[in-house]
Amino acid sequence: MGDTSPDAARWDARHAVAGPGVPMPPGALRGREHLLPAGGRALDVACGRGAVAAWLAGRGFAVDAVDVSPVGLAAGAALAPDVTWIEHDLSTGLPVSGPYDVVVCQRYRDPALYPALAAVLAPGGLLVLTVLSSVGDSGGAFRAAPGELAAAFPDLEQLVHVEADGEATLVARRPG
Ligand SMILES: C[S@@+](CC[C@H](N)C(=O)[O-])C[C@H]1O[C@@H](n2cnc3c(N)ncnc32)[C@H](O)[C@@H]1O
DSSP, rough: OOOOOHHHHHHHHHHHHOOOOOOOOGGGGGOOOGGGGGEEEEEEEEETSSSSHHHHTTTTOOOEEEESOOHHHHHHHHHOOOSSSEEEEEEGGGOOOOOOEEEEEESSGGGHHHHHHHHEEEEEEEEEEEEEEEETTTOOSSBBBBTTTHHHHHEEEEEEEEEETTTEEEEEOOOO
16 A cells, blocks of 8 residues: 555655654643653654654553654654554554553544544543644644544543644543
8 A cells, every 4th residue: 555655655755855753742731740740652643753653562552553754664664663653644544453551643634534442441541632733823634623633532621732832732641
């Protein structure tokens, strides 16, 4: 699939010129790492070069990581061979069914995917989302409208919701 998707070709080129990555928490959890469940299964959606997936693996999670770019996935595999790296075009939906104790999707926005992200969360599971936002920015087709993330996950307990400086972040937990 990777060599037929225009997203894959575009992102392969970007990932190919980036330097080696390092494991890193999602920005939304910096200073809030206490919100993470103690362990279990984690999913990183549009994982890029795998920094967050590798960080979650280092925290003891069994991690699945999905991206359309084989180059990004290969960089991730060099960081954390124990993660399950899945090449997949997310415009066709999620390729996994969960349940996951943590679901991260950072800097990839597809509102059509929001119900699937909620559906794979285990009871007590944590959703960590950051997307480009029109709040604090001039706007554009790829940016979330004000309130988009808060409205998209009505069944989750919203722990953090921030919209500022062109980014929207939601950290939310499935009750139970
Ligand atoms: C801005 S990067 C974010 C990467 C990572 N989440 C991070 O925070 O560093 C967006 C990622 O989305 C991936 N992506 C873009 N379109 C995609 C698609 N249709 N299916 C799967 N992944 C896609 C790109 O390959 C890229 O790795």
